[in-house]
Amino acid sequence: MNPLSQLRRVVRESTALTKWWIWAILGAVGAWTWNLFYVPVEVAIGTGILTLVSAVLIGLVGYRLMDRSKIANVDTAPAPDVTLHDELESLLAKAAETPDPMPQVDELLHSMATEQQKRNLEGLLRRWVDVAQRYGDATLSLRKQIHAVTDQVDQAATTIANSFQAVIQKATIQARQAMELLEGTQGGATDGTPQSLKDFIRVSDERLTRMADEVVRVADLSIKMVEELDAVQKRTQAIDGFLVDVEKLADQTNLLALNADIEAARAGDQGRGFSVVAQEVRRLSKRSHEFSDRIRHHLHEVRESLNKTYGDMRNLSAADARHALKIKDEVIQLTRSLDGKNREVAQTVSSINSISREISQDVQNVVMSLQFHDITSQQLNGMLEPLDELRRTLFHLMQETLKLDRSLLEGLPGDDKWLARTRDGHRLDSEVSAVTSEAASAPVAAVAAAKQDATGTGPAVELF
Amino acid sequence: MATILTADDTATMRQMISFTLSSAGHQVMQASDGTEALALARTRKFDLVIADINMPNMDGISLVKSLRELPDYKFTPILMLTTESQAEKRQEGRSAGATGWIVKPFNPEQLLTIVKKVLG
Numbered sequence: 308m309n310p311l312s313q314l315r316r317v318v319r320e321s322t323a324l325t326k327w328w329i330w331a332i333l334g335a336v337g338a339w340t341w342n343l344f345y346v347p348v349e350v351a352i353g354t355g356i357l358t359l360v361s362a363v364l365i366g367l368v369g370y371r372l373m374d375r376s377k378i379a380n381v382d383t384a385p386a387p388d389v390t391l392h393d394e395l396e397s398l399l400a401k402a403a404e405t406p407d408p409m410p411q412v413d414e415l416l417h418s419m420a421t422e423q424q425k426r427n428l429e430g431l432l433r434r435w436v437d438v439a440q441r442y443g444d445a446t447l448s449l450r451k452q453i454h455a456v457t458d459q460v461d462q463a464a465t466t467i468a469n470s471f472q473a474v475i476q477k478a479t480i481q482a483r484q485a486m487e488l489l490e491g492t493q494g495g496a497t498d499g500t501p502q503s504l505k506d507f508i509r510v511s512d513e514r515l516t517r518m519a520d521e522v523v524r525v526a527d528l529s530i531k532m533v534e535e536l537d538a539v540q541k542r543t544q545a546i547d548g549f550l551v552d553v554e555k556l557a558d559q560t561n562l563l564a565l566n567a568d569i570e571a572a573r574a575g576d577q578g579r580g581f582s583v584v585a586q587e588v589r590r591l592s593k594r595s596h597e598f599s600d601r602i603r604h605h606l607h608e609v610r611e612s613l614n615k616t617y618g619d620m621r622n623l624s625a626a627d628a629r630h631a632l633k634i635k636d637e638v639i640q641l642t643r644s645l646d647g648k649n650r651e652v653a654q655t656v657s658s659i660n661s662i663s664r665e666i667s668q669d670v671q672n673v674v675m676s677l678q679f680h681d682i683t684s685q686q687l688n689g690m691l692e693p694l695d696e697l698r699r700t701l702f703h704l705m706q707e708t709l710k711l712d713r714s715l716l717e718g719l720p721g722d723d724k725w726l727a728r729t730r731d732g733h734r735l736d737s738e739v740s741a742v743t744s745e746a747a748s749a750p751v752a753a754v755a756a757a758k759q760d761a762t763g764t765g766p767a768v769e770l771f
Numbered sequence: 772m773a774t775i776l777t778a779d780d781t782a783t784m785r786q787m788i789s790f791t792l793s794s795a796g797h798q799v800m801q802a803s804d805g806t807e808a809l810a811l812a813r814t815r816k817f818d819l820v821i822a823d824i825n826m827p828n829m830d831g832i833s834l835v836k837s838l839r840e841l842p843d844y845k846f847t848p849i850l851m852l853t854t855e856s857q858a859e860k861r862q863e864g865r866s867a868g869a870t871g872w873i874v875k876p877f878n879p880e881q882l883l884t885i886v887k888k889v890l891g
Contacts, residue, residue: 469786674790675877675879676876678787678875679876765858770889
């Protein structure tokens with residue numbers, strides 16, 4: 308490393324720490340250069356020598372004030388040509404041995420360097436306070452948001468759970484009512500009244516069949532009655548014949564009486580008594596005739612009534628038979644349609660049953676899914692613990708910082724809020740503890756839940 | 772059917788447990804933490820206790836220990852229903868006197884089976 312490059316490096320290193328002496332040298336050299344244009348050559352040479360001497364002096368002082376260890380660190384590779392370095396070293400050693408040639412300047416420069424360091428530290432502190440403040444606020448708002456989320460999820464899950472329970476209760480009632488309606492009570496009818504559709508079909512079929520049979524029986528009966536009437540009619544005709552015989556007898560009796568009367572007239576007085584008997588006989592015959600007439604008249608009326616009844620009966624029996632057949636047909640049709648309905652009911656019942664099974668499977672799924680709310684909110688709450696830890700750490704670090712020098716932080720821009728809060732230490736502590744206690748147990752669970760994924764887990768259900 | 776006490780700080784969990792057990796005809800009473808559960812347990816004798824582990828005021832493990840000190844609950848089955856599933860926690864529950872361990876989320880059918888089993 309040649310002396311020029313070393314000097315350049317020294318200058319470069321120096322500018323990073325103190326720049327004033329470089330500027331002084333440059334100023335001196337600049338002033339001399341500017342001088343060249345206005346003064347004669349002899350004067351220029353003289354001032355040039357003076358400038359050089361003062362520049363070297365300033366350089367030596369400046370170099371001495373520099374952090375020598377830093378330079379030594381940077382200078383790791385040994386320089387092949389170290390004449391200038393050696394020279395500087397020896398000069399520095401001499402300066403250290405001999406009393407400081409310029410104690411006031413040294414002190415001033417030293418205090419300036421301290422001031423610079425203090426300013427750097429202030430800058431760092433400002434950045435640190437700013438970061439701490441922003442992260443402190445961020446954790447607080449994050450915590451609030453997590454709380455808001457868990458609260459909302461809580462409310463929503465509770466509402467869902469309530470509604471779900473209500474829906475299931477209603478569905479259960481509905482299914483039961485439908486089943487009761489369709490299937491009927493299992494006990495069946497004890498007093499003969501039908502309690503299910505099946506029973507109803509059976510009972511109504513029985514009763515309708517019985518009624519139809521009854522109607523058929525009545526129709527049969529009326530046919531028999533018609534036959535009976537027919538027989539009665541025939542018998543009245545026979546009576547009519549008998550009446551003709553009776554009338555014939557009466558006519559003959561009358562004729563005989565007439566003959567007897569004639570014979571009595573012929574016999575004269577002896578025959579007078581006989582004539583009275585003959586007249587009586589004639590009168591009897593006449594009355595017999597009258598009787599016969601009246602009987603015939605009545606018989607005629609009877610026959611007419613019978614004829615009418617006969618006709619009515621025939622009509623009735625025919626209508627009865629038709630009616631009975633019609634009713635029987637209708638009963639069969641009704642039973643058939645009821646049977647069809649019953650089959651539909653059976654199908655509905657089985658479909659209700661299968662829907663109920665599906666619902667119970669869905670219920671299981673919902674019950675399991677709703678529990679994830681508990682798990683996720685525990686996990687969310689678990690995020691609060693690291694956040695609180697961060698806040699606590701930031702707070703304590705801030706307090707430690709403030710213990711160093713509170714005055715350093717006074718008047719820093721943008722930190723009023725944080726500073727005010729850090730001074731009110733109890734308030735911040737209570738704020739942190741208040742939010743922590745809300746989720747006192749949750750973090751443990753969440754940490755455990757988080758661990759659960761990593762560590763080996765046992766069976767879901769276990770009996771000890 | 773049995774009378775069952777369930778302790779969990781999450782309302783939804785209590786509802787789901789209650790719903791599942793009620794559907795099987797059991798009578799269920801709910802407590803939101805260990806302290807409330809213990810107070811309820813002192814007022815009447817339950818046939819079974821189902822408790823969460825992580826609860827405010829009194830956790831599930833402490834609840835089991837306190838219940839086991841009561842003469843009425845010396846042999847009453849106590850099931851832990853929790854998100855925890857590691858062996859150490861299980862061991863802790865077992866030594867506190869728990870009868871069994873169910874990891875959340877529970878399957879309703881499985882819960883009913885295990886309840887039937889421990890009720891004998």
